[in-house]
Amino acid sequence: MRISSVKELDELRREIQDSRDPDRPRITVCGGTGCSATGCKGVAGMLRVGLKSRELEGRVDLSVTGCHGFCECGPIVIVYPQGIFYQRVTPEDVDEIITETIEHGKPVERLLYRDPVTGEKKIHETDIPFYQKQMRLTIGNNTAIDPASISDYLATGGYSALAKVLYGMAPEAVIEEIKRSGLRGRGGGGFPTGVKWESTRNAPGDIKYVICNADEGDPGAYMDRSILEGNPHSVLEGMIIGAYAIGSHEGYVYVRNEYPLAVANTATAIQQARELGLLGEDILGSGFSFDIRINRGGGAFVCGESTALMASLEGKPGEPRAKYIHTSEKGLWDMPSNLNNVETWANVPLIINRGSQWYSRIGTESSKGTKVFSLVGKINNTGLVEVPMGITLREIIFDIGGGIPGGRRLKAVQTGGPSGGCIPEALIDLPVDYERLAEVGSMMGSGGMIVMDENTCMVDIARYFTSFLQEESCGKCVPCREGLFRLGEILTDITQGRGRMEDLPIIEDLSEMLKDASLCGLGTTAANPVMSTLNYFRDEYVAHIRDGKCPAGVCRELIAFRIDREKCTGCGVCMKNCPSGAITGEKKQTHVLNTERCTKCGICYDSCRFDAVKKE
Amino acid sequence: MSEKNRSRGEMVTFMLNGARVQADPGSSLLEAIRFYGLDIPTLCYDEGLTPYGACRLCVVEVGSGKREKLVASCVHPVREGLEVRTHSNRVLKTRKMILELLIARCPGSKKLQDMASELELKEIKFRPLNDDCILCGLCVRMCEEQMAARAIGFAGRGRDRYITTPFDMTSEECRKCGACMYICPACELRCQGTGAETVLCSGCINTEPVCASRYDDAMCFMVPCLSCVRTPEDVK
Ligand SMILES: Cc1cc2nc3c(=O)[nH]c(=O)nc-3n(C[C@H](O)[C@H](O)[C@H](O)COP(=O)(O)O)c2cc1C
Ligand code: SF4
Ligand code: SF4
Ligand code: FES
Numbered sequence: 001m002r003i004s005s006v007k008e009l010d011e012l013r014r015e016i017q018d019s020r021d022p023d024r025p026r027i028t029v030c031g032g033t034g035c036s037a038t039g040c041k042g043v044a045g046m047l048r049v050g051l052k053s054r055e056l057e058g059r060v061d062l063s064v065t066g067c068h069g070f071c072e073c074g075p076i077v078i079v080y081p082q083g084i085f086y087q088r089v090t091p092e093d094v095d096e097i098i099t100e101t102i103e104h105g106k107p108v109e110r111l112l113y114r115d116p117v118t119g120e121k122k123i124h125e126t127d128i129p130f131y132q133k134q135m136r137l138t139i140g141n142n143t144a145i146d147p148a149s150i151s152d153y154l155a156t157g158g159y160s161a162l163a164k165v166l167y168g169m170a171p172e173a174v175i176e177e178i179k180r181s182g183l184r185g186r187g188g189g190g191f192p193t194g195v196k197w198e199s200t201r202n203a204p205g206d207i208k209y210v211i212c213n214a215d216e217g218d219p220g221a222y223m224d225r226s227i228l229e230g231n232p233h234s235v236l237e238g239m240i241i242g243a244y245a246i247g248s249h250e251g252y253v254y255v256r257n258e259y260p261l262a263v264a265n266t267a268t269a270i271q272q273a274r275e276l277g278l279l280g281e282d283i284l285g286s287g288f289s290f291d292i293r294i295n296r297g298g299g300a301f302v303c304g305e306s307t308a309l310m311a312s313l314e315g316k317p318g319e320p321r322a323k324y325i326h327t328s329e330k331g332l333w334d335m336p337s338n339l340n341n342v343e344t345w346a347n348v349p350l351i352i353n354r355g356s357q358w359y360s361r362i363g364t365e366s367s368k369g370t371k372v373f374s375l376v377g378k379i380n381n382t383g384l385v386e387v388p389m390g391i392t393l394r395e396i397i398f399d400i401g402g403g404i405p406g407g408r409r410l411k412a413v414q415t416g417g418p419s420g421g422c423i424p425e426a427l428i429d430l431p432v433d434y435e436r437l438a439e440v441g442s443m444m445g446s447g448g449m450i451v452m453d454e455n456t457c458m459v460d461i462a463r464y465f466t467s468f469l470q471e472e473s474c475g476k477c478v479p480c481r482e483g484l485f486r487l488g489e490i491l492t493d494i495t496q497g498r499g500r501m502e503d504l505p506i507i508e509d510l511s512e513m514l515k516d517a518s519l520c521g522l523g524t525t526a527a528n529p530v531m532s533t534l535n536y537f538r539d540e541y542v543a544h545i546r547d548g549k550c551p552a553g554v555c556r557e558l559i560a561f562r563i564d565r566e567k568c569t570g571c572g573v574c575m576k577n578c579p580s581g582a583i584t585g586e587k588k589q590t591h592v593l594n595t596e597r598c599t600k601c602g603i604c605y606d607s608c609r610f611d612a613v614k615k616e
Numbered sequence: 617m618s619e620k621n622r623s624r625g626e627m628v629t630f631m632l633n634g635a636r637v638q639a640d641p642g643s644s645l646l647e648a649i650r651f652y653g654l655d656i657p658t659l660c661y662d663e664g665l666t667p668y669g670a671c672r673l674c675v676v677e678v679g680s681g682k683r684e685k686l687v688a689s690c691v692h693p694v695r696e697g698l699e700v701r702t703h704s705n706r707v708l709k710t711r712k713m714i715l716e717l718l719i720a721r722c723p724g725s726k727k728l729q730d731m732a733s734e735l736e737l738k739e740i741k742f743r744p745l746n747d748d749c750i751l752c753g754l755c756v757r758m759c760e761e762q763m764a765a766r767a768i769g770f771a772g773r774g775r776d777r778y779i780t781t782p783f784d785m786t787s788e789e790c791r792k793c794g795a796c797m798y799i800c801p802a803c804e805l806r807c808q809g810t811g812a813e814t815v816l817c818s819g820c821i822n823t824e825p826v827c828a829s830r831y832d833d834a835m836c837f838m839v840p841c842l843s844c845v846r847t848p849e850d851v852k
Contacts, residue, residue, distance in 0.1 A: 481775065486742050509709075517686055
């Protein structure tokens with residue numbers, strides 16, 4: 001069936017909505033990255049079998065959806081119409097859920113979320129502190145939409161923004177609206193989206209391309225993946241609107257090959273949209289034509305950079321080139337091209353539907369709307385969070401993230417992915433805002449957020465990210481290739497006790513050169529981790545170099561273990577566990593650690609129950 | 617006037633070290649600057665090949681105030697009204713650092729050692745490696761663009777990048793013309809002066825420069841500089 005007018009689209013939407021009984025039971029199982037790792041497939045399978053064996057199949061809907069965000073508590077199952085939120089569900093729990101909740105309408109107490117502070121059980125998602133301070137505009141629908149069903153998307157108002165644009169707005173008006181909303185790129189640079197569209201529209205040329213960047217190479221980040229997996233139509237709708245505004249008839253989604261589900265769901269969505277006449281020739285009977293193809297990227301981090309991505313799309317090696325002539329003028333195959341990030345595209349239908357005024361009221365002076373972050377590291381509630389711009393890092397880490405595990409202290413938080421800076425605890429009242437994050441030596445980036453506690457060595461962190469970036473550097477330009485290699489060399493020296501005080505100014509000079517002279521964004525931002533840690537935690541560098549000590553007790557070459565004679569009870573656990581036979585002692589006698597044989601693995605330290613093994 | 621609507625042949629005016637100069641609209645900053653006789657060091661550039669923008673030795677400073685930045689002049693087009701500084705302290709410092717990194721990698725290259733004395737580089741602070749290739753890519757472009765062969769290319773990424781034939785096997789495409797060796801800045805001549813410890817060739821070492829230490833907007837167009845009394849011949 002092809003829809004060829006707004007009227008037909010509205011009719012179809014009404015039909016779908018009317019055919020749905022709001023009281024009909026529906027179970028959604030989170031099929032996101034986190035829940036897949038904790039076994040949501042088994043849960044969904046058991047549910048399917050359970051419903052079948054009780055002959056409930058036709059009366060209860062079951063869908064596996066995109067990421068619900070609260071990955072810490074996965075697998076997550078929500079039962080509608082009540083909206084009961086179950087966490088850490090195992091296949092063994094399924095029978096009880098069906099009996100209690102589906103058949104008797106009662107919650108299964110033991111599967112509810114328990115507030116760690118008050119001990120109170122929470123029934124609904126909205127009662128849980130993790131969700132309360134969030135503003136889930138782009139990922140919120142993930143809990144309710146089956147990503148493989150265009151009907152689900154239409155039922156929640158999908159493609160109404162597209163209809164509004166095609167039949168009521170001139171391309172220039174769409175651009176004006178996006179400009180007024182204050183939307184900025186969510187992929188890293190934070191460039192104003194409307195301005196980018198406008199320059200692509202104004203660039204001379206008949207053939208123009210619209211591209212969606214779903215390369216997402218940052219380790220530990222899965223924002224874009226979750227949107228594409230959970231709600232692919234929202235991205236497609238954004239792209240079609242963008243293409244109309246820009247005057248483009250051909251689009252690409254460049255998605256990394258390691259995301260097979262995102263690829264599959266996007267492909268399904270494209271197919272469905274084409275069948276309904278929402279994509280392809282003469283969209284909605286408006287005369288405007290636009291089609292989208294999927295391109296699978298090889299998965300190099302640097303391929304996310306705009307010019308490298310376009311080179312890769314052309315079938316060339318994914319290497320950046322100079323951007324002194326913007327890609328909006330000469331991009332893919334030298335044609336004007338507009339590249340936006342997945343999350344940027346997903347914001348577009350929202351802005352069109354609810355208006356730029358509404359959108360621009362969310363956030364700060366220069367940063368509007370919401371931002372999705374993947375909250376990982378030393379934090380109680382790891383997961384995917386979407387927050388209004390302007391929220392403080394403290395609110396994200398403590399109110400939403402639930403603070404640091406084990407009662408340990410927060411030390412720093414890294415924002416912006418591998419080339420973001422580490423923001424120290426003293427600055428965590430900083431609002432999330434492009435400019436403010438840059439001012440303190442970090443960046444918004446694409447939305448990675450790594451929380452570090454007091455047991456983190458900041459020099460080691462700098463070494464780690466520098467070596468990641470060094471491995472991911474394409475190696476084309478000298479500052480990045482050689483500069484990162486030497487930075488890595490120096491940082492390794494420092495963490496292994498070979499550092500010299502003269503190394504510190506060399507680090508600074510190398511960082512300066514990287515920032516000034518590198519060809520692409522990978523090199524120009526690569527010094528952020530080392531510069532920010534050197535700025536805020538200089539004393540740790542000095543401790544490594546001058547005192548030969550790693551204050552956090554992380555760098556192996558700089559720590560030593562010994563057994564405290566007073567505390568040792570002679571239980572022998574450490575001796576049994578030590579893989580290198582470095583500990584000796586008679587039962588009930590003080591044990592001795594031979595530092596010559598010790599490989600500093602730390603197993604004795606972790607296994608002693610009497611706190612008798614000391615790390616120095 | 618924007619670049620787009622400029623008719624062919626009309627000259628672009630820009631500021632070169634404080635002087636108002638003109639250039640062909642299609643030319644790169646490097647071409648325009650060299651036309652005015654200023655010396656800009658380059659390694660991955662060759663007039664006959666597509667500019668590659670990889671060595672970054674050709675950096676110059678453009679813009680002013682908050683928008684001041686370094687750009688690679690070999691790939692940056694001339695633009696109306698652009699302020700360009702070719703020898704500001706920031707530029708010189710960056711070029712030296714880049715060269716220092718290259719020499720630490722390939723101390724045996726005479727070309728790099730000569731450049732070190734031209735840029736007055738006095739010290740290499742990094743552990744020397746004894747590699748032969750600086751990955752400038754000239755040979756690759758030479759082979760592809762001038763010899764129409766495509767017998768060699770880059771392989772690997774980042775630190776592991778190297779030049780090789782397809783699948784690391786003897787290439788059918790290669791006609792053994794030697795153009796790659798002819799254009800290579802690293803293997804063309806071996807510097808005899810460096811030892812494992814010295815890294816910088818002492819034979820070409822410089823004395824302190826006599827001229828002004830700040831070059832920002834300086835108007836010195838003398839190459840060779842007369843007050844410095846140094847020409848490439850002197851250095852050798
Ligand atoms: C090394 C590097 C990696 C990048 N990776 C990504 C990525 O994975 N996804 C993305 O959307 N943008 C990435 N970017 C940013 C893109 O170059 C580009 O700015 C962005 O896709 C533009 O879209 P936006 O304006 O909507 O943010 C990367 C940039 C660099 C320098
Ligand atoms: S900055 Fe790094 S990643 Fe970018 S072009 Fe240079 S070497 Fe490649
Ligand atoms: S072999 Fe020579 S020409 Fe080729 S990349 Fe290496 S240094 Fe450049
Ligand atoms: S000559 Fe311009 S970057 Fe190498």
